[in-house]
Amino acid sequence: MDQKMTTGGEKLIQCLEREGVEYIFGLSGGAALPMFDALADSKIELVLVRHEQGATHMADGYARSTGKPGVVLVTSGPGATNTVTGLLTALMDSAPMIVISGQTISPMLGKDAFQEADVTGITYPVVKHSYLVKEAAEIPRIVREAFHVATTGRPGPVLIDVPKDIGQGPCDAPFTDELDLPGYSIPARGDTDAIAEMARHLSASKKPLLYVGHGAVIAGAGKAITSLAEKLRAPVVNTLLGKGAVDETHPLHLGMLGMHGTAYANKAVADCDLIMAIGARWDDRITGKLEEFCPDAVKLHIDIDPAEFDKIVKPDVSVLGDARLVVEDLIPLVEMADTQTWLAQCERWRKQYPLKYPKKGGLRAQHVLDRLNHISGGDAIITTDVGQHQMWAAQFCLTRNGRQWISSGGAGTMGFGWPAAIGAKFANPDQKVWAVVGDGGFQMTLCELATAQIHKIAAKCLVVNNNYLGMIRQWQELFYENRLSGADLVGNPDFVKLAEAYDVKAFRIKRAGDVDRILQEAHDYEDGPCVVVAEVVKEDNVFPMIPAGAAVKDMIIEPPKEKLEKPTGST
Numbered sequence: 173m174d175q176k177m178t179t180g181g182e183k184l185i186q187c188l189e190r191e192g193v194e195y196i197f198g199l200s201g202g203a204a205l206p207m208f209d210a211l212a213d214s215k216i217e218l219v220l221v222r223h224e225q226g227a228t229h230m231a232d233g234y235a236r237s238t239g240k241p242g243v244v245l246v247t248s249g250p251g252a253t254n255t256v257t258g259l260l261t262a263l264m265d266s267a268p269m270i271v272i273s274g275q276t277i278s279p280m281l282g283k284d285a286f287q288e289a290d291v292t293g294i295t296y297p298v299v300k301h302s303y304l305v306k307e308a309a310e311i312p313r314i315v316r317e318a319f320h321v322a323t324t325g326r327p328g329p330v331l332i333d334v335p336k337d338i339g340q341g342p343c344d345a346p347f348t349d350e351l352d353l354p355g356y357s358i359p360a361r362g363d364t365d366a367i368a369e370m371a372r373h374l375s376a377s378k379k380p381l382l383y384v385g386h387g388a389v390i391a392g393a394g395k396a397i398t399s400l401a402e403k404l405r406a407p408v409v410n411t412l413l414g415k416g417a418v419d420e421t422h423p424l425h426l427g428m429l430g431m432h433g434t435a436y437a438n439k440a441v442a443d444c445d446l447i448m449a450i451g452a453r454w455d456d457r458i459t460g461k462l463e464e465f466c467p468d469a470v471k472l473h474i475d476i477d478p479a480e481f482d483k484i485v486k487p488d489v490s491v492l493g494d495a496r497l498v499v500e501d502l503i504p505l506v507e508m509a510d511t512q513t514w515l516a517q518c519e520r521w522r523k524q525y526p527l528k529y530p531k532k533g534g535l536r537a538q539h540v541l542d543r544l545n546h547i548s549g550g551d552a553i554i555t556t557d558v559g560q561h562q563m564w565a566a567q568f569c570l571t572r573n574g575r576q577w578i579s580s581g582g583a584g585t586m587g588f589g590w591p592a593a594i595g596a597k598f599a600n601p602d603q604k605v606w607a608v609v610g611d612g613g614f615q616m617t618l619c620e621l622a623t624a625q626i627h628k629i630a631a632k633c634l635v636v637n638n639n640y641l642g643m644i645r646q647w648q649e650l651f652y653e654n655r656l657s658g659a660d661l662v663g664n665p666d667f668v669k670l671a672e673a674y675d676v677k678a679f680r681i682k683r684a685g686d687v688d689r690i691l692q693e694a695h696d697y698e699d700g701p702c703v704v705v706a707e708v709v710k711e712d713n714v715f716p717m718i719p720a721g722a723a724v725k726d727m728i729i730e731p732p733k734e735k736l737e738k739p740t741g742s743t
């Protein structure tokens with residue numbers, strides 16, 4: 173090959189540079205070497221992770237905190253299959269991501285070559301789109317299309333699988349902005365007649381409720397929704413991932429709804445006469461028993477993905493479009509609704525059923541998170557893992573702005589929180605970034621302490637250590653007669669020593685009286701990553717709780733005295 177000829181790998185990296193990529197999160201291997209080689213001369217910074225799953229969650233944290241796609245580079249076979257969990261996580265939560273995987277050389281495809289896996293096949297159900305590069309000449313068009321698909325409409329992950337011979341061979345194809353995507357259209361402004369019909373319903377409602385999801389965060393619809401809520405004088409609730417779209421400290425905000433939402437939000441959902449979903453998908457953690465989910469309310473639905481209409485709930489009126497633009501179009505059409513009695517009722521529920529937790533009997537996770545909320549002042553980016561700590565963080569850490577709350581919602585991926593925080597801190601070096609993780613999930617990706625340490629990434633990791641797979645223990649206590657099976661994390665390491673072994677600054681909190689001082693010290697520490705281990709009460713449960721598949725009337729607000737039925741809904 174001509175010495176000066178650009179390789180496929182070099183062309184691909186140049187295309188990424190052209191897309192404005194700053195970081196690539198990845199781990200190398202034979203089939204990916206042409207791309208890694210090209211990175212040596214690139215201005216893109218390579219972040220070498222310790223496990224490919226970590227790379228995907230870092231890319232996800234980068235993406236969710238900025239709206240720009242996170243980019244991952246891995247090798248073939250096991251390198252690529254290690255990204256499946258991250259792809260699922262990104263797909264379920266509509267996060268833009270580009271995963272580039274090396275592949276065995278084209279002539280060996282399908283012949284069980286070393287480290288070969290049918291990656292486009294394996295990942296097919298967990299990507300928005302995928303490409304197997306067949307000729308080097310396709311590289312510029314494929315990269316352009318991949319970024320377009322990942323970021324437009326409903327965002328999602330896109331995979332590009334690159335056989336090594338193509339990565340290594342010559343590529344003289346010019347850069348292009350051409351897109352060849354027949355059938356791919358991006359809705360923008362909604363249908364004006366349907367918007368007018370929505371406005372009529374909203375203006376006529378006596379008990380309206382705005383139910384805000386992640387789509388509203390992605391669309392940047394928060395300001396418009398706040399104006400709409402204020403004009404209508406309608407209360408607002410958000411999903412786990414809708415946190416921050418509307419400032420959770422706004423007087424019209426009733427907090428999170430659903431399985432572990434506030435009792436007052438759920439009471440409002442059960443009693444409203446109109447519910448408008450904005451970029452939310454009526455997830456089973458929200459609706460519980462569908463037949464009893466506000467059966468008499470008018471249901472309005474705004475979404476950018478037509479597949480969401482009628483998937484779970486049949487809306488009375490739906491508008492396909494960008495949430496911000498649709499809500500902006502709605503505002504001038506609605507009239508102030510007569511909601512005084514309704515708002516007064518919501519306020520009574522808020523006073524009657526506040527979030528609370530015992531103040532005595534050891535260090536409480538809720539107390540730690542309540543104080544984290546105070547110390548971070550609602551300005552930090554908070555990522556979480558999955559489990560009890562996630563729900564307590566959602567309840568107590570009130571989010572003021574979109575893209576400040578990053579949690580695995582749809583997939584519920586343990587191991588997400590810490591690498592997502594690293595990715596978010598790469599993207600937002602001037603912002604405080606806290607990961608809230610459980611002792612179970614932290615151990616799934618804690619090897620990324622090394623990645624954060626090498627890059628001096630000052631993300632903070634709060635390990636809520638209850639020495640249990642807490643959420644599992646909670647379900648077994650409540651619904652399986654406390655027959656604990658596979659819930660005890662006996663064998664946990666000393667997380668402070670472990671962090672120190674990675675040369676990472678670590679703190680331990682044992683007493684409630686130390687919480688503020690230690691959290692503040694960690695909050696102010698910006699020389700690199702740090703870990704705060706909170707040794708919390710072992711057996712504490714998250715309330716309120718609506719058992720899976722149950723209805724708001726079955727909501728458990730306080731520890732139950734009687735035996736509970738096993739939930740019938742999705743785990």
Ligand SMILES: Cc1ncc(C[n+]2csc(CCOP(=O)(O)OP(=O)(O)O)c2C)c(N)n1
Binds near residue numbers: 558560584640642644
């Ligand atoms: C990868 C993965 N495996 C299993 C589960 C099921 N799961 C949900 S919550 C949970 C327990 C989490 O325990 P921990 O991380 O210690 O957090 P805690 O609930 O104690 O706060 C488990 C096992 C999951 N969500 N993800």
